[in-house]
Amino acid sequence: MTQPKEEIRVVAFDVFGTVVDWHGSVRREVERLGLGVDGADFARAWRSGYQPAMREVMERGEWIVLDVLHRRILDRVLADFGLDAMAEAERRQLNRVWHRLEPWPDSVEGLARLGTKYIVCSLSNGNIGLLAEMAKHAGLPWDCILSAENFKRYKPHPDTYLGVARTFDVEPGRVMLAAAHHSDLEAARKCGLLTAYIERPFEYGEDQPKPVAPWERNTLHATSIVDLAGQLGC
């Protein structure tokens, strides 16, 4: 793990799972609504439609924002859970839970500390409006919200990673992507970005811990965003 720390100008963050706890937030919302279904299962079912939906959009050469994809998946999941009767206004309200996701306990402090030395931005497949409302709700101190929507391509398309470097007029090697997903980091690394893995063992719930072992290919490995800030001297 070589660390050309002085070269970093921008730290870009994956958001769902890395900065915010989508599973816990969606689960709690579903439980609050008293729908009579398992909130954890519902959250995972909803999220599991995410990658296929984006892949389909990319394969068709379309551009559709994530709010719309989330809604399409939600309608399917509601049917699967026997909740077909949910009214339109309630569906719309539930779909916006992705705008109100809660941060992990270290996220706000970690981002703020990184912001003292670097430009700290999002690089999420969430649309700009979703990310802006989430940041306002959760108090995420982004210097700049960047989204797949800026580049009209979903991660892991190279245009997204290279787009961060272009936006700030720096070489890709001066951008670090921080994410809780090795696949995202792998795609960023292929574009020449530095990478930081953030451990989020309970992204899918405390009952379904995921492995968070280090991969040597990543520039840094951190147990939290605060840990990453510390490693980067913030």
Place this chain on the structure above:
Amino acid sequence: MTQPKEEIRVVAFDVFGTVVDWHGSVRREVERLGLGVDGADFARAWRSGYQPAMREVMERGEWIVLDVLHRRILDRVLADFGLDAMAEAERRQLNRVWHRLEPWPDSVEGLARLGTKYIVCSLSNGNIGLLAEMAKHAGLPWDCILSAENFKRYKPHPDTYLGVARTFDVEPGRVMLAAAHHSDLEAARKCGLLTAYIERPFEYGEDQPKPVAPWERNTLHATSIVDLAGQLGC
């Protein structure tokens, strides 16, 4: 001036002249460099190339970010002021003065107060990287940075104003544009946005005050961003 205040969801701000003092900031930078030219005249000459450069880009159907246009204009202005000898590194550094513009005294407080009730974003012809560095430098508390770069069109193209509404998935009538320029507000109004004029009499320097009389067509008229916040109940 009718004021459907409860309907407003987003307040989008023009930036150069409205939120930051480009004239004073560029003038002071030029004076600091001791180039032996009049800083105020230099600033105005540089800025005067701005509208024609964007118009040319739009007429050609191109997309070129403002940093690049600023640099082209700078090279011409340096020649006009007899400063052809300036080295490349110094030109590059000077061109980035637009990333370091100072806010008007009321801007940070005004934006923060508006942010307690509304989504507060930029809508500037400055590129995203420029706006993000400026926000960091000046402490501008944007919820979201939106730029002509998001829409690949410069204001006053309708795609920019309507793009704000689309980004946040609201009707144009729930977006208010705040600007110190009636032409910008006029174009926004044609797209169905609400408008707020902000008085900046010294945008072009204290020696060249500009008229700031109210236009009845604007939804609101404010002497500052803090005044706007007060009028909107923040």
